[in-house]
Amino acid sequence: MFRKILIANRGEIACRVIDTCQRLGVATVAVYSDADRDARHVAVADQAVHIGGPAPKDSYLKGDTIIAAARAVGAEAIHPGYGFLSENPDFVEAVEAAGLVFIGPSARAIRAMGLKDAAKALMEKAGVPVVPGYHGADQSDELLADQAARIGYPVLIKAVAGGGGKGMRLVESPADFAAKLHSARGEAATAFGNSDVLVEKYVEKPRHIEMQIFGDGNRAVHLFERDCSLQRRHQKVIEEAPAPGMTADMRAAMGRAAVRAAEAIGYSGAGTVEFIVDASDGLRPDRFWFMEMNTRLQVEHPVTEAITGVDLVEWQLRVASGESLPAHQKDLSINGHAFEARLYAEDVPAGFLPATGRLTHLAFPPFARSETGVRPGDAISPWYDPMIAKIIVHAPTRAAALGRLAAALAATEVAGSVTNLDFLSSLARHPGFAAGDVDTGLIARDLDQLVAPLPVPAAIPALAVLAAAGFDRVAGPDRGFALWKPLRQTVQFETFVAEVECLGHDQFCVAVGNQQTVVERRCGDWWIAAEKLKARLVRIGDDISVFAGRAYHFRLIDPLARHSIGPASGLATSPMPGLVKALFVTPGQEVEVGERLAVLEAMKMEHTLTAARAGRVAEVFVDAGAQVEAGTALIRLEDEA
Numbered sequence: 001m002f003r004k005i006l007i008a009n010r011g012e013i014a015c016r017v018i019d020t021c022q023r024l025g026v027a028t029v030a031v032y033s034d035a036d037r038d039a040r041h042v043a044v045a046d047q048a049v050h051i052g053g054p055a056p057k058d059s060y061l062k063g064d065t066i067i068a069a070a071r072a073v074g075a076e077a078i079h080p081g082y083g084f085l086s087e088n089p090d091f092v093e094a095v096e097a098a099g100l101v102f103i104g105p106s107a108r109a110i111r112a113m114g115l116k117d118a119a120k121a122l123m124e125k126a127g128v129p130v131v132p133g134y135h136g137a138d139q140s141d142e143l144l145a146d147q148a149a150r151i152g153y154p155v156l157i158k159a160v161a162g163g164g165g166k167g168m169r170l171v172e173s174p175a176d177f178a179a180k181l182h183s184a185r186g187e188a189a190t191a192f193g194n195s196d197v198l199v200e201k202y203v204e205k206p207r208h209i210e211m212q213i214f215g216d217g218n219r220a221v222h223l224f225e226r227d228c229s230l231q232r233r234h235q236k237v238i239e240e241a242p243a244p245g246m247t248a249d250m251r252a253a254m255g256r257a258a259v260r261a262a263e264a265i266g267y268s269g270a271g272t273v274e275f276i277v278d279a280s281d282g283l284r285p286d287r288f289w290f291m292e293m294n295t296r297l298q299v300e301h302p303v304t305e306a307i308t309g310v311d312l313v314e315w316q317l318r319v320a321s322g323e324s325l326p327a328h329q330k331d332l333s334i335n336g337h338a339f340e341a342r343l344y345a346e347d348v349p350a351g352f353l354p355a356t357g358r359l360t361h362l363a364f365p366p367f368a369r370s371e372t373g374v375r376p377g378d379a380i381s382p383w384y385d386p387m388i389a390k391i392i393v394h395a396p397t398r399a400a401a402l403g404r405l406a407a408a409l410a411a412t413e414v415a416g417s418v419t420n421l422d423f424l425s426s427l428a429r430h431p432g433f434a435a436g437d438v439d440t441g442l443i444a445r446d447l448d449q450l451v452a453p454l455p456v457p458a459a460i461p462a463l464a465v466l467a468a469a470g471f472d473r474v475a476g477p478d479r480g481f482a483l484w485k486p487l488r489q490t491v492q493f494e495t496f497v498a499e500v501e502c503l504g505h506d507q508f509c510v511a512v513g514n515q516q517t518v519v520e521r522r523c524g525d526w527w528i529a530a531e532k533l534k535a536r537l538v539r540i541g542d543d544i545s546v547f548a549g550r551a552y553h554f555r556l557i558d559p560l561a562r563h564s565i566g567p568a569s570g571l572a573t574s575p576m577p578g579l580v581k582a583l584f585v586t587p588g589q590e591v592e593v594g595e596r597l598a599v600l601e602a603m604k605m606e607h608t609l610t611a612a613r614a615g616r617v618a619e620v621f622v623d624a625g626a627q628v629e630a631g632t633a634l635i636r637l638e639d640e641a
């Protein structure tokens with residue numbers, strides 16, 4: 001076994017690899033960009049080397065810099081994680097030329113599977129079923145159109161160098177072929193620098209079922225299948241193992257094909273053979289076809305670990321350090337069922353736009369495995385994939401595991417960024433998914449329902465009001481209610497105003513508009529009459545989150561808040577939309593720390609802006625009486641000398 005390895009990656013996969021290394025007593029070296037100085041993967045590693053700027057091309061894709069770092073710290077091997085350099089055969093060769101071990105397959109194996117057309121040709125030769133189609137060298141428009149007609153519509157155009165669903169177009173009829181070919185080529189050229197495409201039959205009612213394989217260069221085994229059919233725009237959203245409805249015959253046939261694929265290229269390490277399956281008539285052993293092979297560990301590998309009890313990263317380290325395969329096929333078996341959900345910082349109603357933000361609060365339930373590269377307080381930066389975590393659950397049956405997934409998602413708490421949690425929860429409750437009736441079109445078909453905003457139960461704002469008034473922290477039989485708090489308070493959120501009155505021992509009346517709710521604190525929970533509200537209230541600054549199966553966020557407007565000019569920029573901006581009620585300074589004037597600069601009025605409340613540092617006023621951008629948007633620049637101080 002290695003004594004020390006370097007992990008050429010970041011985020012959750014770097015942390016995941018480090019976990020196993022720690023268990024095996026292998027020292028770990030992280031690498032980090034400027035954006036990741038304080039990242040979790042740096043915090044958990046034994047050593048860390050700075051490798052450059054935040055853009056991947058300036059750091060995590062700089063193979064030479066990473067190899068030099070590995071040599072400088074005395075690491076014996078490099079684990080590439082996934083993405084970045086993990087499927088780059090030139091990097092593998094450079095690692096080996098530097099006298100280090102690449103924890104993964106050979107450059108030759110990666111090359112053999114690197115282009116989809118060549119991989120398909122190779123698999124055909126090895127007797128692995130491939131999707132009927134054309135994957136030849138002649139790329140003329142006419143020939144491709146003829147081939148599409150021969151294959152029969154609908155067809156799929158794919159970039160031979162493609163990945164992540166890029167350069168892929170579904171063509172339903174001959175009339176659309178030319179235009180789709182043109183756009184697929186354009187996208188492929190931009191994304192991969194290679195505009196070659198292949199054309200294949202578009203499989204009806206497609207399911208994505210992939211086999212986890214593992215080789216030692218001589219022999220290979222499979223660790224059963226994963227079903228990744230729950231996709232949005234060809235991107236996996238929820239994965240599971242085993243595949244619902246899988247039969248022993250079909251599994252044996254797919255397993256044999258995957259092992260044949262791996263052994264055909266003398267594969268070493270963890271890999272995945274992806275198949276497309278026609279599920280229009282159930283799962284049948286003659287209806288699966290090779291799509292591509294991913295020559296690395298896969299994002300969704302934990303579901304395989306959950307059902308097999310194998311730590312795939314441990315196997316990677318053992319095989320890369322020279323051991324032979326840790327198990328025979330007959331030693332491997334499936335235990336129970338597992339799901340993985342990918343939790344992203346993304347704005348689902350806005351069309352799944354990637355989001356950024358500081359995760360002011362982050363908590364995962366203890367009954368699920370969570371793989372994450374962030375801690376509470378960490379930022380999701382615009383530089384990298386906006387994944388927050390993967391939530392993995394395991395139970396004896398599929399139904400039990402799905403119930404556990406729903407519970408785990410409901411108990412996952414994130415504040416500070418929008419997330420896809422509600423969307424994942426809706427999926428976990430989707431009746432077709434629960435029935436195991438999955439295909440890659442499920443999400444698109446039911447998207448409207450899956451992203452529909454859910455109503456906010458009336459009790460939720462009342463709980464937010466209690467948190468804002470501070471009654472959540474002082475309640476409890478041992479402490480009584482807070483005598484030092486005013487018994488009646490007004491709470492002003494950005495979206496509504498409420499009155500809260502303490503009625504007596506742990507009993508409160510919350511009035512929002514003309515609706516009054518009496519909330520009680522009993523046995524450590526909140527109650528409205530006989531109904532118990534399982535909720536956690538979290539306040540961070542002016543932000544209040546109510547976690548009650550879903551997350552609800554509220555922002556306070558504190559009438560006493562005094563907004564300061566940031567000392568760094570010296571620029572005062574309007575903290576909210578409102579009216580500039582008064583201006584106290586003019587250009588050239590000297591101000592002291594804490595001196596009043598302006599008063600803003602919004603929602604009938606006054607906010608005083610004060611100077612956070614001393615300085616001279618450089619510019620005043622608005623006049624008294626002006627109506628301003630949130631973020632409007634108001635006053636600038638001269639830069640500090």
Ligand code: ADP
Nearest residue numbers: 056082083084085163164236294298299300385
């Ligand atoms: P999977 O096949 O398991 O769904 P993907 O192929 O979508 O995984 O990608 C695996 C990981 O690699 C993801 O975290 C993704 O963000 C990352 N990734 C994909 N392509 C690239 C790339 N060109 N450069 C860097 N990271 C990438």
Ligand code: ADP
Nearest residue numbers: 162163164165201202203206208234276291440
């Ligand atoms: P990528 O390299 O982007 O992962 P893949 O070839 O693995 O591309 O395909 C990605 C997804 O596209 C699959 O998971 C599946 O949803 C869909 N897909 C690919 N090939 C076919 C096909 N022949 N018929 C139907 N759907 C397909």
Ligand code: MG
Nearest residue numbers: 164274291292
């Ligand atoms: Mg794929």
